[in-house]
Amino acid sequence: MNSISLPSTETLELETSDIDHISKPKLSKIDSQLKHETSDIINKSISDEDSETNPDTKEHRKNPYEELKRIRKMSFISTLLIPLVGILVFLSVWHIGAAQVETSLGTLPGPSQVWHQFGGLIQEHKDKRTKELAFYERQDNRNAKKLEKNPDAKIKVRPYTGSPTFFDQIITSLITVMTGFILASLIAIPLGIICGMSAGFYAAMNPLIQVFKPVSPLAWLPLVTIIVSAVVVSNDPTLPKAFIISAVTVTLCSLWPTVINTTIGVSQIDSDLLNVSKVLRLNWITKVRKIVLPSAMPMIFGGLRLSLGIGWMVLIAAEMLAQNPGLGKFVWDEFQNGSSNSLGRIMVAVIVIGLIGYLLDKSMLILQKKVSWDKNAILR
């Protein structure tokens, strides 16, 4: 019942390598570098003990405090300095390279112009906010005056209708991606647990998972749009259709990594622990709560991180294509706009999208640390 043959090794490999892609390469590189350096130090100090031939290094390693300082310095170099060098090299290549490219909208902006555009977007946001505040103030004053004259007067409160700024779009996108992602997790984790525990259920689900997993968000979008438009009839302004469409598309695309990872995680539970559960005759819920979930947790989180990453990418594409509010729409609008600022603004958006994706992954990692029972586990 609970021994389940793994999905084809192919998917297994695919998933684990996918996890590695997230942030491992960089980190592990640094890590191995650090290890290498420390082991070097240790090896040297060991060899120093029996050979007195090198007075120079000997003197250097006599003091353990100095030694520690040296290791700290090394880790400072590898965790901060080297990445910084990488970024600087990138920026200079960008700076020089961009100046060579002439486009219909002028020269490709370099880092400094993009930074300038970022400042412009902040200013624009501040201006809009001041306008909005002024609008509400005027409206409140007007209404107060009306009420003063006639307490029974009907007052109209109209929302401010200015176009959303870059930062409004960021917030919209974040809310949409989290909604879609949470919805996906709520479906995927239970589904994965059942797939992992029941070989029969897995056999039934596997073809569906394999077929739906590779479907592009661009293919889902028209379907979702039509179905949501048909099903959702209310015109509730707090739950606009565009938001539902984007969120559902995110859900459909980000479901699969979590389903697959949870399935693998659950099916790999130590058989001794399952035997414990059998001997104790634990009921299904206790078994899931006490044994299955904690042991599959690392794999589930691996899946969740992949899902969130995919969800974020899908959302931007969906917003662009469907003109749903969010960062994707911002990029598309700037593209259509074609002003001299547009290229710089799109680049700002690209960098911000990347940074947010990175922060989303980091926050999942922090959440995993919070939830994980093993506080010493090295998460990367």
Add this chain to the structure above:
Amino acid sequence: MQNEHLVLTEVTIDFPTDSGPFRALDKVNLNIKKGEFVSLIGHSGCGKSTVLNIVAGLHQATEGGVILDGREVNEPGPERAVVFQNHSLLPWLTTFQNVELAVDQIFKGRKTKAEIKDWIEHNLELVHMSHALNKLPAEISGGMKQRVGIARALAMQPKVLLMDEPFGALDALTRAHLQNSLMEIQETLGNTVIMITHDVDEAVLLSDRIIMMTNGPSATIGEILTIDLDRPRNRIKLADDPHYNHLRSEVLRFLYERHALPEKVA
């Protein structure tokens, strides 16, 4: 009939393999009395663990069966508690919680919360683990983990305690320590115990009877040796006891002369 506590009758098991069924055990017959301590000894792959798993209900015999107090065994259950070789504690639960999981499951509704807490602490006391109630398995030594594993099994108040090489992974000193604890506990509680072991000294020291198994495939009981040494037993005194040494050499002779593994396998 009243003497029949745990009876294995013609227990035979075939495992399906690509080249047809593989007969691991062939017609194992065994009758164990209440409160008896029985050891199963034999070379690796002789089906000792399979016998234990069948009694535990984790495996189903192809032919024959197991009867405990007049009822057939066909699924796992807490009246046949298992102490696993690698302790099998849940790494995310503390010592206390690991035992609690078992106690909650078995005494839910029959004991009050305070009684349950007392019972957990009592069982951890038995194995001398009261000092580490709130430690995670990763924070205690291998010997301590195995103690907690034993406490978890004892807390189920099993009719039969099944131990699968419980001390196999421990160093010699820790093992001796735990063997003493186990003798103490068995003295007080009088559980029926079936223990698998590779260790001849351990088998002779602890058991009332030693079941020596022939080599697989189609392994079965080769010989049964009754250990009629007085209890409580003391390992230091026994070391010079001629009868103890005679029994010990009986087991060794069985294992290394009559049923030695062929060279290529060993």
